[in-house]
Amino acid sequence: MSRVEVTGVAKRYGAVAALDGVSLTFEDGEFFGLLGPSGSGKTTLLRMIAGFIEPDEGTIAFDGERVEQVPVHKRGIGMVFQSYALFPHMTVAQNIAFGLDVRATPRADVAHRVEELLDFVQLEGLGNRKPAALSGGQQQRVALARALAPRPKVLLLDEPLGALDRKLRQEMQVELKEIQRSIGITTIFVTHDQEEALTLSDRIAIIDRGKLVQVGEPRAVYERPRNLFAARFLGDANVLEGAASGEGVRLADGTLIAVAGGKATLAVVRPEKVDVGAATARGVDGGSNRLTGEVRQAIFSGASLTYHIRVPALGSSPFIAFVQNRTASAYGVGDTVSLSWPVADTVAVAP
Amino acid sequence: MRPESIDRLGYGYLGLILAFLYLPILVMMAMAFNRSPLYELPFTFDLVWFKALSNNARLIDASINSLWIAAVNAVIATVLGTLVAYAFARYEFPGKQVLRLLLLPPIAIPWLIIGTSMLIFFFWTGIGRGLHAILLGHVALSLPYVIVVVGARFAAFDPVLEEAAATAGASPVQVFTRITLPLLAPGIIAAALFAFAVSFDQFVISYFLAPPGISTLPVEIYTAIRKGFTPEINAISTLIILVSMGLMLLVARNYRFGGER
Numbered sequence: 001m002s003r004v005e006v007t008g009v010a011k012r013y014g015a016v017a018a019l020d021g022v023s024l025t026f027e028d029g030e031f032f033g034l035l036g037p038s039g040s041g042k043t044t045l046l047r048m049i050a051g052f053i054e055p056d057e058g059t060i061a062f063d064g065e066r067v068e069q070v071p072v073h074k075r076g077i078g079m080v081f082q083s084y085a086l087f088p089h090m091t092v093a094q095n096i097a098f099g100l101d102v103r104a105t106p107r108a109d110v111a112h113r114v115e116e117l118l119d120f121v122q123l124e125g126l127g128n129r130k131p132a133a134l135s136g137g138q139q140q141r142v143a144l145a146r147a148l149a150p151r152p153k154v155l156l157l158d159e160p161l162g163a164l165d166r167k168l169r170q171e172m173q174v175e176l177k178e179i180q181r182s183i184g185i186t187t188i189f190v191t192h193d194q195e196e197a198l199t200l201s202d203r204i205a206i207i208d209r210g211k212l213v214q215v216g217e218p219r220a221v222y223e224r225p226r227n228l229f230a231a232r233f234l235g236d237a238n239v240l241e242g243a244a245s246g247e248g249v250r251l252a253d254g255t256l257i258a259v260a261g262g263k264a265t266l267a268v269v270r271p272e273k274v275d276v277g278a279a280t281a282r283g284v285d286g287g288s289n290r291l292t293g294e295v296r297q298a299i300f301s302g303a304s305l306t307y308h309i310r311v312p313a314l315g316s317s318p319f320i321a322f323v324q325n326r327t328a329s330a331y332g333v334g335d336t337v338s339l340s341w342p343v344a345d346t347v348a349v350a351p
Numbered sequence: 352m353r354p355e356s357i358d359r360l361g362y363g364y365l366g367l368i369l370a371f372l373y374l375p376i377l378v379m380m381a382m383a384f385n386r387s388p389l390y391e392l393p394f395t396f397d398l399v400w401f402k403a404l405s406n407n408a409r410l411i412d413a414s415i416n417s418l419w420i421a422a423v424n425a426v427i428a429t430v431l432g433t434l435v436a437y438a439f440a441r442y443e444f445p446g447k448q449v450l451r452l453l454l455l456p457p458i459a460i461p462w463l464i465i466g467t468s469m470l471i472f473f474f475w476t477g478i479g480r481g482l483h484a485i486l487l488g489h490v491a492l493s494l495p496y497v498i499v500v501v502g503a504r505f506a507a508f509d510p511v512l513e514e515a516a517a518t519a520g521a522s523p524v525q526v527f528t529r530i531t532l533p534l535l536a537p538g539i540i541a542a543a544l545f546a547f548a549v550s551f552d553q554f555v556i557s558y559f560l561a562p563p564g565i566s567t568l569p570v571e572i573y574t575a576i577r578k579g580f581t582p583e584i585n586a587i588s589t590l591i592i593l594v595s596m597g598l599m600l601l602v603a604r605n606y607r608f609g610g611e612r
Contacts, residue, residue: 050518072517073525085515089533099519102529150520 002063002076002153002186003028004049009058010210011044018044020210021058026154029184031177033201033218035233038192041210043158046190050156051075062153073102075154078147078185082159084139086131092142093118093127099150117145120179137168144179155180157189161196173199194234198222206230225268227350237268238319240346248346253313257289257346264348273345274321276307276331277338289346291339293319295331305330309337376592383585390582400586407583413571414587416482417551420567424489425547431490432497432546433539439498440505454495462555465492470559480562488556493546500545504538544599551595 004026011019019041026032034042047053049060051072060067067075078099086095093114100110118124121141131139140160147155160176161169177200180187191197197204198218206213206221206229213233214226225231228239242251248259249267259267269289293311296318303325308318321339323330331337382390386397404410438444439451457465469488470480478484512534516526532539554569561570568591572584 052514072514073520073522076520077518079515079518081511081515083509083511085509085511087512087516087530087534098516098521098529102516102519102521102525146515146519156518 004154004186004188005059005061005064006045006049007059007061009045009048009055009060011041011048011053011056017210019048019055022207022210022212023058024205024212024215026186026188028186031180031187031200031202032189033197033204034188034190034207035194035197035204036192036207037233040207042190042192042207044210045207046156046158046188049154049188050077050079076150076152077154077156078150078152079156080140080143080147080158080160082162084131084143084163086139086142086146088131090131091127092123092129092131092134095131095142096127096145096149098146103150113149117149120148121145136164137172140164140172144176148183148185153186155185155187157187159191160189162191162193169196176200198234206233208233222270223345224347225349228266228268231268231347231349236271236320236322238271238274238314239317240267240269240314241265248343248348251313252315255291255313257291258343259346259348260344261348266351267346267348269341269346271306271320272322274319274339274341276309276321276323277340287343288340289343291319292336293339295333295335295337298330298332300325300330307331307337309339311339379585380589380592382582383589385582388582400582403581404583404586409566410568410571410575410583410587413566413568414591416565417568420482420486420489421547421551424486424493424550425543427486428490428493428497428546429501429539429543432494432542433501433535435494435498436501436505439502440508441510454498457492457495458499462492462553466556466559469556473560480560482565484560485557485567488560489550489553492553492556493549496545496549497542500542501535501538504535508534548595 006022006024006026008021008023009019010017010021022041022045024045034045036042044053048055051067051070055068062075087098090098096114096117097110100113105113114127118127121144123138123141123145126134126138131142134142140163144160157176161172164172173196189200201218203216204218204221205215208229214221214230221230222234225234225237228237231237231239240249240251240257242249242257242265244250244263244265245256247256247262249257249264251257257267291311291313293309295307296310297306297308299306299308305323305325307321307323309321311319319339381394383400384394384396384398385391386395386399439447466488469484469491473479473484473487478487508531512530513526516530517523521529552569553567554573557567558570558573561567566574568587572587575581575584
């Protein structure tokens with residue numbers, strides 16, 4: 001178990017900075033999600049912690065000890081790759097035993113540990129199979145067991161569930177979280193799937209173009225994004241832009257939108273915070289913001305409805321609202337509706 | 352056509368191909384055991400040509416030369432070629448594409464021309480002729496084959512496996528011996544067999560580079576046939592066929608070419 005400190009790391013490939021002065025601390029036992037679009041540098045950071053990439057600048061320390069010069073095989077990490085990277089010429093048991101064998105662990109101990117792990121990842125009795133004979137979910141578990149076998153200090157996961165189909169991925173998310181909890185190992189994982197990051201992580205970091213955008217607990221980052229990128233990357237966000245005024249943003253048509261933090265030129269509101277009702281007044285009223293608009297699309301998806309609403313003051317991009325399918329009544333295309341949401345959910349963001 | 356008749360046609364076609372490939376060899380092997388030196392029938396089983404072979408020092412010497420050169424060539428060419436394939440697969444360096452392209456022409460250039468150029472070049476540089484020159488020529492000739500065969504194996508080899516081994520705690524040497532080498536083994540063995548066969552088969556270059564008094568089996572067989580054919584040639588060919596087929600079967604049994612189960 002370990003605390004990992006990354007301080008001011010940078011990596012440049014020619015003129016392009018893959019990472020540009022990132023500092024992060026991964027607490028002992030924490031499940032930490034690195035989130036960002038492809039090419040953001042999140043994988044570079046993970047591979048740097050693993051030891052595959054040496055930082056041009058900055059330091060990496062495990063429990064206070066610098067490791068930039070320590071080769072991969074001596075860092076005491078376990079890693080699960082997106083493709084699982086199981087050794088095709090070895091059985092499941094040999095795969096799991098690999099990290100112990102290369103450390104010249106006594107045979108009896110290896111056998112015992114392999115049994116223990118097979119049991120742990122619910123693959124009892126499959127030790128003699130070749131990886132190719134297993135399903136995707138089973139291969140994923142073998143990869144996890146292999147990474148955990150030598151009792152690493154840090155577990156690194158590179159898009160661990162990316163190759164699984166949606167249903168299996170959700171099952172494995174729950175399982176992965178339980179496994180991580182029960183061992184209490186510091187775990188850092190990389191994903192571009194925001195839902196996965198929110199579900200699994202104790203804390204997340206959003207990375208964009210080599211820089212840290214925001215770090216925090218998933219809920220905090222989701223509810224209080226720092227900038228437009230963070231807001232949009234973690235889900236849908238309706239953007240309210242205008243002139244700064246005393247209480248919030250004044251839109252182009254003069255409508256005042258009150259913002260939680262007060263004066264702002266840019267604010268966002270999540271689509272699920274918005275109530276859609278029959279057309280009434282606009283403006284701030286009793287702790288709520290209000291706008292009116294015309295329904296352009298009403299997308300039915302079973303449990304919920306998504307409305308795309310045209311609000312003249314907001315220009316061409318539609319205002320999005322998610323509504324639970326509680327009542328049979330719904331608005332159709334062309335209906336004029338009122339949108340209202342709490343001022344507390346109107347978050348000022350940086351551009 | 353009905354499915355059965357298509358099946359029958361298919362089997363007939365397969366039979367014809369097999370006959371085309373193996374009939375000449377079978378006839379030759381049968382004649383090695385026939386008493387008559389003039390291929391006369393009826394067939395009379397006799398080991399007389401094998402006995403004659405055991406007294407034919409020239410043919411035996413040439414066979415030993417050939418086996419030695421082929422074996423040493425296989426080792427050298429496989430080691431060098433595997434290293435080249437490794438460099439091609441794992442490193443980026445200037446001129447890589449040009450080098451890759453340059454690999455292929457030697458496979459396509461007629462051996463006669465390669466042999467001539469080697470003779471001139473070896474004469475000019477003072478390497479001269481002899482078993483060492485033959486070996487040198489064979490290594491040069493088999494290298495492209497090894498690089499191509501091992502390279503194909505590398506192409507199907509995901510380098511992330513090596514990374515995974517490193518994260519599990521394997522040192523670079525352990526990664527190579529436990530992951531890289533075992534996964535490349537089928538390709539390396541196939542390449543070694545290829546190199547052995549290229550050398551063992553090689554006539555033109557050996558003929559050009561062999562000084563008087565020294566020869567390899569193909570050269571000796573050619574010389575013997577020019578003087579007049581004797582069934583001893585059949586006998587030695589039969590021995591070679593049996594040994595090489597046995598070797599191939601053994602390898603095919605233990606290694607799966609073309610991929611994992």
